[in-house]
Amino acid sequence: MPIFRCNACKGTYSDTLRDGTVYMHACPPLPPDERGIEPERENKRDETIGTARGNLTPGIRSEGAGVTPVSHKQLSEPAWITRLKKQIAKEEEEQ
Numbered sequence: 001m002p003i004f005r006c007n008a009c010k011g012t013y014s015d016t017l018r019d020g021t022v023y024m025h026a027c028p029p030l031p032p033d034e035r036g037i038e039p040e041r042e043n044k045r046d047e048t049i050g051t052a053r054g055n056l057t058p059g060i061r062s063e064g065a066g067v068t069p070v071s072h073k074q075l076s077e078p079a080w081i082t083r084l085k086k087q088i089a090k091e092e093e094e095q
């Protein structure tokens with residue numbers, strides 16, 4: 001299974017969980033400050049699906065700083081995100 005490194009939080013992850021479901025990476029918040037508030041990092045990546053835009057397929061919430069492939073250098077991002085972007089581009093063309 002392809003492994004990616006998040007360029008924002010430097011975490012590594014596989015785009016597929018052991019049970020075969022898709023893993024959507026979202027950067028964890030930074031350690032809490034003196035007020036106990038956990039700030040979000042700059043360039044936070046969030047691969048969870050955003051809100052629908054009319055009848056168009058929604059994309060991921062935030063690209064953030066992007067990802068670097070670790071195991072499969074030919075992939076620029078998880079394959080399911082590439083497929084999702086193609087679907088969105090196709091729908092936008094048909095509008």
Ligand SMILES: [Zn+2]
Binds near residue numbers: 026
């Ligand atoms: Zn991250």
